Amino acid sequence: xxxxxxxxxxxxxxxxxNVSLLKRALAKKFIKIELKNLRDFGxxxxxxxxxxxxxxxxxMVLRVxxxxxxxxxxxxxxxxxxxxxxxxxxxxxxxxxxxxxxLSKVDTLILVCGRYEGFDERIRDLVDYEISIGDYVLxxxxxxxxxxxxxxxxxxxxxxxxxxxxxxxxxxxxxxxxILEYPxxxxxxxxxxxxxxxxxxxxxxxxxxxxRQKEALKRTxxxxxxxxxxxx
Ligand code: ADE
Numbered sequence: 001x002x003x004x005x006x007x008x009x010x011x012x013x014x015x016x017x018n019v020s021l022l023k024r025a026l027a028k029k030f031i032k033i034e035l036k037n038l039r040d041f042g043x044x045x046x047x048x049x050x051x052x053x054x055x056x057x058x059x060m061v062l063r064v065x066x067x068x069x070x071x072x073x074x075x076x077x078x079x080x081x082x083x084x085x086x087x088x089x090x091x092x093x094x095x096x097x098x099x100x101x102x103l104s105k106v107d108t109l110i111l112v113c114g115r116y117e118g119f120d121e122r123i124r125d126l127v128d129y130e131i132s133i134g135d136y137v138l139x140x141x142x143x144x145x146x147x148x149x150x151x152x153x154x155x156x157x158x159x160x161x162x163x164x165x166x167x168x169x170x171x172x173x174x175x176x177x178x179i180l181e182y183p184x185x186x187x188x189x190x191x192x193x194x195x196x197x198x199x200x201x202x203x204x205x206x207x208x209x210x211x212r213q214k215e216a217l218k219r220t221x222x223x224x225x226x227x228x229x230x231x232x
Pocket of ligand 1: 088089090114116131132133134135136137138139140141144
């Protein structure tokens with residue numbers, strides 16, 4: 001799967017992509033990432049990408065013609081590939097695991113990083129989805145784009161080593177429900193008087209699974225009852 005990121009700050013992505021599971025996924029070619037500098041599509045000697053808003057007001061607004069040109073150039077190279085364009089904005093649909101799963105089915109995901117000052121409203125007509133990573137405002141779409149990329153990439157076959165670690169994790173569907181993951185422990189068995197639950201030391205996998213399911217449900221009820229009510 002390929003991710004193309006359209007941003008004014010391509011270098012902001014490099015440090016994270018050079019570590020972690022993503023580095024391995026790139027090296028093994030499970031995923032490809034192209035960083036496109038929006039400035040390259042700017043106009044004039046100064047490669048202008050934004051202007052003052054009509055009607056006045058603070059800040060600069062990203063131009064629709066620049067984004068249109070950039071997206072056309074990018075899409076022209078995706079011949080025959082199933083691609084989707086995503087705009088990162090706090091006004092978008094709130095991102096979750098279910099949406100990540102849907103997005104992991106496409107060949108190419110094109111992530112357009114907005115800026116905090118704003119973008120021309122007509123840019124919305126150029127994209128397939130508008131995504132927010134939560135009800136708070138960041139200075140730009142770069143961190144949200146990285147969050148979406150990271151979440152979707154780890155659903156691509158091969159990226160996460162053990163297939164089963166995707167099955168039981170938080171928010172993945174379990175019997176049609178999305179619940180939180182059960183608690184995990186490793187050594188030491190007794191840490192300052194806090195002991196690992198005995199059942200995990202028995203080696204009885206049927207019992208362990210039963211305990212994990214019960215604990216997962218218990219903590220979901222306590223921490224995220226909204227998930228069980230099917231509100232999200
Ligand atoms: N840009 C600024 N804040 C954002 C958010 N919460 N989600 C997506 N894009 C953003």
